[in-house]
Amino acid sequence: MLDIEHIKKTFHAGTPNEVRALQGVDLKIDDGSFVIVIGTNGSGKSTLLNAVAGSFIVDSGRIRLKGEDVTDWPEHRRAKYIGRVFQNPFTGTAPSLTIAENLALAAHRGRTRGLGWALSPSTKTEMYERVRSMGLGLENRLGNAIGSLSGGQRQSLTLLMAGLIKPDLLLLDEHTAALDPKSADQVIRLTEEVIRRDKLTTMMVTHSMQQAAHLGDRLIMMVRGRILHDIQGAEKRRLTPEDLLDRFEQVRRSDLLDETAASMLERQYV
Amino acid sequence: MMQLIGSVSVGLILSLLALGVLISFRILAFRDLTVEGSIALGGAVAGTLLVSGWNPWLATFIAFLAGACAGTVTGILTTRLQINGLLAGILVMTALYSVNLRVMNRSNLPLFKEQTVVSMAQKAVSPDLKWTIGRWDIPVQEVLVVILVLAIIGLISGIMYAFFKTNLGLAMRATGDNEQMIRALGVEVGWMLTFGLALSNGLVALSGALLVQYQGYADVQMGLGMVVWGLASVIIGESLVNSRQIGMLVVGTIMGSILFRLLVAIALRWGLNPNDLKLVTAVFVLIALVAPNAIDVARRKLSTLGKA
Numbered sequence: 020m021l022d023i024e025h026i027k028k029t030f031h032a033g034t035p036n037e038v039r040a041l042q043g044v045d046l047k048i049d050d051g052s053f054v055i056v057i058g059t060n061g062s063g064k065s066t067l068l069n070a071v072a073g074s075f076i077v078d079s080g081r082i083r084l085k086g087e088d089v090t091d092w093p094e095h096r097r098a099k100y101i102g103r104v105f106q107n108p109f110t111g112t113a114p115s116l117t118i119a120e121n122l123a124l125a126a127h128r129g130r131t132r133g134l135g136w137a138l139s140p141s142t143k144t145e146m147y148e149r150v151r152s153m154g155l156g157l158e159n160r161l162g163n164a165i166g167s168l169s170g171g172q173r174q175s176l177t178l179l180m181a182g183l184i185k186p187d188l189l190l191l192d193e194h195t196a197a198l199d200p201k202s203a204d205q206v207i208r209l210t211e212e213v214i215r216r217d218k219l220t221t222m223m224v225t226h227s228m229q230q231a232a233h234l235g236d237r238l239i240m241m242v243r244g245r246i247l248h249d250i251q252g253a254e255k256r257r258l259t260p261e262d263l264l265d266r267f268e269q270v271r272r273s274d275l276l277d278e279t280a281a282s283m284l285e286r287q288y289v
Numbered sequence: 290m291m292q293l294i295g296s297v298s299v300g301l302i303l304s305l306l307a308l309g310v311l312i313s314f315r316i317l318a319f320r321d322l323t324v325e326g327s328i329a330l331g332g333a334v335a336g337t338l339l340v341s342g343w344n345p346w347l348a349t350f351i352a353f354l355a356g357a358c359a360g361t362v363t364g365i366l367t368t369r370l371q372i373n374g375l376l377a378g379i380l381v382m383t384a385l386y387s388v389n390l391r392v393m394n395r396s397n398l399p400l401f402k403e404q405t406v407v408s409m410a411q412k413a414v415s416p417d418l419k420w421t422i423g424r425w426d427i428p429v430q431e432v433l434v435v436i437l438v439l440a441i442i443g444l445i446s447g448i449m450y451a452f453f454k455t456n457l458g459l460a461m462r463a464t465g466d467n468e469q470m471i472r473a474l475g476v477e478v479g480w481m482l483t484f485g486l487a488l489s490n491g492l493v494a495l496s497g498a499l500l501v502q503y504q505g506y507a508d509v510q511m512g513l514g515m516v517v518w519g520l521a522s523v524i525i526g527e528s529l530v531n532s533r534q535i536g537m538l539v540v541g542t543i544m545g546s547i548l549f550r551l552l553v554a555i556a557l558r559w560g561l562n563p564n565d566l567k568l569v570t571a572v573f574v575l576i577a578l579v580a581p582n583a584i585d586v587a588r589r590k591l592s593t594l595g596k597a
Contacts, residue, residue: 072473098475105469113466115533116459123456124463129475132456164533180474 020220021048021188026070026080040066041077042244048188048222048237053214055231056224057263058241059270064224065106067241068190071222073097085187099129102186102219104177104194111177114166118157118176121165122146125180153179153209171202175209182213189214191223195230207234228260242270292554294431300550301438302503303518304543305496307526308449310519311542312489316453317465317482322378323363324493324519325512326385327356331494333389336398336507345406349498356494357487359385364483382512389509398507405502410437438499445492446539453535461485462535493519514567517574522546524577 028041040063058064073094082090105111112121123137151158195203237251313321331352338348366377411430419426452458463471464481501507526545530537
């Protein structure tokens with residue numbers, strides 16, 4: 020499904036602000052798998068998602084999606100395959116457009132947009148049903164501007180929009196991090212529901228150890244632009260939030276050492 | 290009374306300019322200064338073609354296309370060559386000044402006996418035919434011109450409203466509203482912006498073409514201050530309808546343009562020096578931009594004072 024081959028990305032290369040965000044990431048994701056991505060701040064987990072989404076073109080390496088080499092495709096072209104929910108609830112929706120209009124935009128993700136009516140009566144009925152099935156009571160407010168909704172409501176709608184046309188790959192970038200605990204729970208419940216129902220191939224970045232332990236069938240942990248752990252199958256099912264904290268603690272300790280010394284020690288003792 | 294009708298006609302014609310500004314400033318959130326050049330371009334192209342004996346409707350349409358080309362150039366400069374949007378507009382506006390002189394071969398081009406869209410409407414009745422309302426004698430010719438312009442504006446604003454309800458139009462509105470979101474939904478933002486600027490400047494040039502036919506001459510200076518003029522109409526329109534719905538914005542902008550023109554006519558009548566007009570317009574727009582904020586701040590201060 021998704022095949023990432025040794026991608027590298029350095030931001031602000033050759034300046035004092037140089038950031039080597041991805042330092043050779045290899046990752047193969049099977050159809051229908053739900054991959055959790057965790058890592059310390061600046062470990063490159065969001066950068067990895069953005070590289071897949073096409074927010075920037077990688078310096079080297081290849082990215083294949085559904086067998087097609089998308090490495091040099093711009094973001095809008097990859098949108099044909101990819102549904103996204105962002106960390107900031109304001110990023111995923113157009114505030115001055117109505118709920119119905121936002122959904123209509125998502126209903127044409129990656130497709131040609133012509134001069135047909137965006138909100139025909141049949142699409143309106145379909146949208147009403149879709150929004151009602153979320154159980155947020157927003158179905159009677161389809162004509163309201165999305166900017167008038169709360170962050171949680173907007174994030175739930177962004178999730179609905181990302182899955183409106185079944186995406187080949189769903190990218191969730193800490194999509195509950197900016198929400199209050201109650202809304203975050205609601206969005207996570209909705210996320211599980213959508214992914215299970217449509218068997219979506221998903222990559223989800225999260226800061227929450229609870230989410231990381233309990234969701235998904237595979238977990239990768241990133242450190243300094245590389246994948247450090249790749250946990251799947253029975254091992255992933257057994258994983259607890261405490262195990263994950265332990266692994267972070269190990270990283271923190273090795274972080275105190277110089278990067279090269281740490282990897283040398285790791286080779287010798289781990 | 291004659292002046293009043295004339296103001297309504299000009300206000301209606303300039304509402305096309307205001308609709309163009311609505312697209313660039315409000316819908317695309319792009320500060321487009323090309324407008325000052327493209328309204329004169331529309332006038333220059335239409336005027337020159339009319340003098341060469343072209344059909345007025347065709348000449349007007351070609352003026353629209355010329356404006357669309359100008360907008361496309363600005364769009365390409367800013368999206369493909371990564372030039373700052375304001376600067377791209379200034380570059381094209383400056384270049385257009387020379388282009389307009391080239392098109393007209395002089396700085397002022399009068400239309401004497403040429404057939405224009407306006408004269409075609411006027412010829413339907415004799416110039417002596419008058420309507421008497423109270424103590425006013427209104428030439429029916431003038432009324433016909435208003436009706437004609439009204440019909441044109443009605444048609445164009447109707448098309449514009451319908452367009453913004455289509456999938457393509459909706460994507461354009463989203464482009465100005467949330468660029469990241471619409472890109473993630475598969476729209477190439479650069480293309481959409483360029484297309485929107487083409488539409489916007491096409492409308493502006495159309496406005497210039499009609500204005501030239503109404504006032505009977507094209508002038509290379511006619512674009513001066515037109516961005517502010519359009520912006521004033523949009524702002525007045527927004528406060529008139531008090532809504533962000535696209536249909537209301539379109540209607541509001543047209544009303545804003547007419548009202549603004551009437552205000553100007555009244556001010557001139559009351560003895561405003563025409564030389565001060567641009568200054569007054571600029572100050573007016575400044576106040577309109579600052580006032581809502583200032584009122585908000587004042588209200589908050591008052592309420593905290595009340596509590597203390």
